Amino acid sequence: MRRLTAALLLGATLSTPAAAFDISAMSPEEKEAFGTAVRDYLMENPEVLIESINVLESRQAQDAATTDLQLVQQHQADLFEDEASWVGGNPEGDLTMVEFIDYRCGVCRQFNQEVHDAVEEDGNIRLILKEFPILGEDSVRSSRFAIAVLQEAGPEAYAKAHDALMALRTPATPAALEEIAGDIGIDAPAVMARMDSDDVTAVLAANQALGQAMAIQGTPTFVIGDQMLRGVPRAGVAETIAQIRETM
Missing domain, CATH: 3.40.30.10 (Glutaredoxin)
Structure with missing residues (x-):
């Protein structure tokens, strides 16, 4: 149950608009439980972090290439x-x-x-x-x-x-x-x-x-x-x- 809860919560943070998932509205106990659940999920599924890092690096490379293209055009x-x-x-x-x-x-x-x-x-x-x-x-x-x-x-x-x-x-x-x-x-x-x-x-x-x-x-x-x-x-x-x- 804890793993399922963490997966659902992690999915919410990655794909749901901020307004629909407001951590600031949680009580201190809920925040602590949420953090523990997410940590446990990531420790058991580290490939999720690797996948996220790969996506981030790909996006950063694309952004850099677009910026460089604009710089060449400008100069x-x-x-x-x-x-x-x-x-x-x-x-x-x-x-x-x-x-x-x-x-x-x-x-x-x-x-x-x-x-x-x-x-x-x-x-x-x-x-x-x-x-x-x-x-x-x-x-x-x-x-x-x-x-x-x-x-x-x-x-x-x-x-x-x-x-x-x-x-x-x-x-x-x-x-x-x-x-x-x-x-x-x-x-x-x-x-x-x-x-x-x-x-x-x-x-x-x-x-x-x-x-x-x-x-x-x-x-x-x-x-x-x-x-x-x-x-x-x-x-x-x-x-x-x-x-x-x-x-x-």
């Missing part, structure tokens, strides 16, 4: 039409992928080649990289250097600097950055002088503002078409691109 211009960011892959591609990166981010480094391979294999992706340094002074210095290279020496030099920064395992000291500039054959003094310019600062400020508006707290973060992926997709970059293409 399309800043994401896809930003003239200050590097554009690679196929500039005329039918699918745009944006990646927020930090050169000191281990995951960004780990998947850098996978991102480039996926873009190259697809052949029809427009790739935009957004400098988003969040891991300290080395991150900021690296991003300032990359942006300065883009502004001073152009997109091809940026691509080389980007890969060199991703491969850099020592601190991004001025000497290390000057060495990278020399290795890729650009004017190191000019790039180093530009790093602290207002133009470079403006790019970083715009990216930070966009990241804040889109609640981006980590790298890498991807926007592929209208989908936002917070972190590396579990299925892999190439497979995720293929899945998104199926919905286009």
